[in-house]
Amino acid sequence: MSKKVKEGIGLTFVNIFFIVICFVTLVPILYAFSVSLNANNSLLSSDFSFIPEHLTLNNYKAVFTEEPILLWLKNSLILAVVTLVLSLGTGVPAAYVFSRKKFPGRKAILRILILLYAFPSLLSMTALYKLLSPMGLINTKIGLIIVYTGTEAVFALWNMKGYFDTIPVEIEEAATIDGASSVQIVTRIVLPLAKPTIAVTAMMILIYVWNEYIFAINFMTGADTYTLAGGLYSLQATEMSGSWPIFAAASIVVSIPILIVFFALQKNMTTGLTSGGVKG
């Protein structure tokens, strides 16, 4: 057998291997997608196929008409936008200063920040509950916004500082010599250069709020105050109750915006997260 033929057979096997692996990887998502589109509710039959015989959009219709998903979406968006404004508004100037200036206490604060970055906010949930409840902030959006802003403020500061570090200082030095003030330097030079990291950080904050469920279900108890994540959590089909097709449809609906954002930002995602953050 010639070398070329041998190589060809090898490549065919590799391709078959990857097709199988990709299919296996996507099975849970494909299954949910197909169930959500399936008209005959034959879930218990064993002759299930991935391509439904009769297509229907009724499950999607039910998600929007029978469940208050638009209200949940509104709640999530309000939380996300306020969290975003607060953590970026405070985070950008702080990240800039920590990247550019030397001042007493800077190193100590950075060390504390890296520890806080490793600290899962879930662990201080009791304390947060105990602190927010006398202020009447449990079951309110403000309570959740406070919790989310804290977590994301640490992330925003840390992530953006990492990126600012990679922007050469020389540009700013040249501007100073030309007589630009600090504020001018930041608004005219640094912010435009930092656009990619601000975009990625903003998206990560939105995704965090979109996906956060454990604080949402513990701090918000009424169905009309649910966030998307909390609402979807309440829709789950258990062994006993709930509708799996409707849950599947809702899952797809909730995931699509995140999928779009992820693939749009995919390149920045890897570099933005690994070049910021920490280095061993």
Next chain:
Amino acid sequence: MNRKKKNTLFAYAWSAPSLLLILLIVIFPILYTGYISLTNMNVYHWNDYEIIGLENYKDALFVFDNGFIKAFLVTILWTIVNMVLQLIIAFILASMLNIRKLKLRNVYKTLLIFPWAMPGYVSILLWKTGMFNSQFGLLNQWLASVGEEPVRWLNSDVMAFICCTVVNLWLALPFMITIIDGALQSIDKSYYESALLDGATWMERTRYITIPMIRAIIAPSVVITVFTTFKQFDVIYLLTQQVGSKTGADIHTIMTYAYENAFITNNYGYSSAISMIIFIILILFSMVTNMKPKEEEGRA
């Protein structure tokens, strides 16, 4: 005012809003958790709790039956199993993606990182209902179609541990594949050419060229992944112990253990002590792995 002072003032002023937020919302609750951990606060003593010193810590660390030590050991096992499998599988897949004449490489990559793009909790819930559910889960449907009895996937400890590991790998592999793939592409191809001329086998090339070359590049990401695996909560909680639908399996990592004691059995003092212990473990761990603020080695 001299330049240096002005500089310092400017720095404090600009970072103050962010640092104040963090101080109030993150640091203060952690300190408060430390305080609660010294009390007997629980559902009966929500307001009239009293300070009981280090009792909660003693209960956690020296009374094996309370379950913390067990949860800690499970967490270590969980982290090791997951990291080893993740590194091996990701390395194999990334190496295969780098086979030279593989034309559809980018298609496969895009499909393989799909699980990373999905919201994590949605994926976990889809696995729970779509795959593992004992009636309409796909796995049992497949078993039924070959005439086997249905299996209750999440009901026994060992089975549930395996299922959680599978789901965690499914969630985590895309990141690891991406990182290792990137590292592999950064290796200069001429090393392999001269190794091939010397007649080195695939094993030898992997051992003496590939692994030493990528180790430094992937190290930071591996450390981060060890952290996230150690702290993993969603997979185990959502699959086996949601309120009202506990599956019968009793596997706890330290995170789910802390959560259960706080919000299910309402033992706030004890749970806060667990939280503080976990925090201390994380601090020690980050000291061991020598994570420093980035620029200490370079600039500034």
